[in-house]
Amino acid sequence: MSAPDTVALVKEYRENGFAVVERLFDPSEVAELNTAITEILNVGDIASVAEVEPGDNGMARRIWSPTKQHAAFERAAASPKLLDHVEALIGHDILFHYSKLHLKAPQVGSVVDWHQDFAYYPHTNTDLVTALVYLDDTTTENSALQAVPGSHLRGLADHYVDGFFRGKVVGADAPGEEQAVPIEAPAGSVVFIHPLLLHYSSPNRSDRYRRAFLPAYRAADAYPIHFGAHAGHNEAGVKLLRGNVSDTARVEGGTWRLPLAERPFGSLFQLQEGGDKSSTGATTGYATLEEAK
Numbered sequence: 545m546s547a548p549d550t551v552a553l554v555k556e557y558r559e560n561g562f563a564v565v566e567r568l569f570d571p572s573e574v575a576e577l578n579t580a581i582t583e584i585l586n587v588g589d590i591a592s593v594a595e596v597e598p599g600d601n602g603m604a605r606r607i608w609s610p611t612k613q614h615a616a617f618e619r620a621a622a623s624p625k626l627l628d629h630v631e632a633l634i635g636h637d638i639l640f641h642y643s644k645l646h647l648k649a650p651q652v653g654s655v656v657d658w659h660q661d662f663a664y665y666p667h668t669n670t671d672l673v674t675a676l677v678y679l680d681d682t683t684t685e686n687s688a689l690q691a692v693p694g695s696h697l698r699g700l701a702d703h704y705v706d707g708f709f710r711g712k713v714v715g716a717d718a719p720g721e722e723q724a725v726p727i728e729a730p731a732g733s734v735v736f737i738h739p740l741l742l743h744y745s746s747p748n749r750s751d752r753y754r755r756a757f758l759p760a761y762r763a764a765d766a767y768p769i770h771f772g773a774h775a776g777h778n779e780a781g782v783k784l785l786r787g788n789v790s791d792t793a794r795v796e797g798g799t800w801r802l803p804l805a806e807r808p809f810g811s812l813f814q815l816q817e818g819g820d821k822s823s824t825g826a827t828t829g830y831a832t833l834e835e836a837k
Contacts, residue, residue, distance in 0.1 A: 550632045553736075557633055561696030561741035562727065565629060569677060569732040573620070577757060578679055580616040581607070581645065597652055605654050607645040609781065610757065617643065621759035626675060626734065627786050630761050633736060634671040637764035637787030641665075641672065642778040648687045648745070648754035655747050657712035658719060660696075661760075662739035663703040664711060665778075666770050666800035668793045671763035676735040679755040683728045686750040689735060689743055690724040696740035700800055708806040711815040713742065765790040770802045 557563040569577075585604055587593055593613065594604035610617040620626070621643055630638055648654075661674060682688045701717045703709055713719075719742055727735050737743065748754050764787060768779065805815060 553629060553632055557736055557738065560691075560693040561738040562691055562693075562743075563633075563736045564727060564729055564733060565736070566729055566733045567731075568625060568629070568734045569620070569623075571732065574679055574732045576616050577620060577677075578755065580610075580614040581647070581679075581755065584610065584613050594647075597649070597654060600652075603649055603652060604647050605649070605652075606647065609643055610645040611640075611643040611759065612781070617645070617757060617759075620677070620757065622785055626759075629734070629736065630673060630675065631786060633673050634761065634763045635787075637790060638785045639762050639764050639766075639789075640781070640783050640785050641760040641762045642781060643757070643759045646754075646756045646758065648748040648756075650686075650748060650751045650753060652748060656745045657714075658742055658744045659703060659712050660701060660740050660742055661737065662700060662800070663709075664803055665739070665768065666700075666802065667739075667762065667766045667768055669763070669766045669796045670739055671766050671794075672739040672760065673762075674737040674739070674758055674760040676737060677757040677759075678729055678731055678733050678735070679757060680753050681730050682733075682754050682756075683750075684726045686752045686754040687745050687748040688726045688728045688754070689737075689745050689756075690726050691737075691741055691743040692719045692723045693725055695719070695742035696738040698740075699798065700740060701742065702801070703803070704801070709801075709803045709815075710805070711803070761785070763790075763794070764788065765792055765794040767793040769800065772803060 553563050553565065584593055584607060590596060590602060590604050593607065595606040597603040597605045607613065611621050621640060627638060662670060676689060701713045703711055703713060705714060764784065
């Protein structure tokens, strides 16, 4: 990556809390990833490989750890051109953290409420970044990511509701609609997201998909400060992609509230929808207050 590109990327990221690189992945690479999605979902029971939309077991809304389910996603997450951009943002020593894939189906596409990724995964420092790779041309109509520029500079908002972690920001801390900026971009573009950026996405009201691959990374000296069931599960897949491991944790000042839910849950969607309140909810997820005692 050329020096001017690096300077512009870092400036945009530091000022806004996100930075967009259009068409980082070319059409053939995008096509390969979309084919991989079809291959992953080509099973008798979609719920065995993906989380389904509520009330529709035939419609997937999230594929867990696509990097473990198909080699195409593993290659994409370790792509040198992607890691060059990640390095500019969080440094040379890069750990792969986790991956997921959101499938915003036409006329469906579950809503994702306002939140900050760091609330789910607090670490000793904030040098974490998620690379949201659009696999379809994305506009407001088919649920482009929406964010509040500069919100990453305000610290960690309250993600608790009624005394428990609900994974969403509501009430006085929730941004108004007028603050939201849609991040529209063509297929193959990447949105680099700061872990403290406030963002959300609406349901997909169009007749087009909005598929997005999200590999997440962290600096090697950023260590988790909470090992709930979900975070602990992800740690098994953490691996060095560039540079060296660190025997030192770099610690930023401040306090981070831990993601202690009322009951275990399986995903951001389930938590925000209140799935953790159900006695029949997921049996794996973030730590609960009862488990933490």
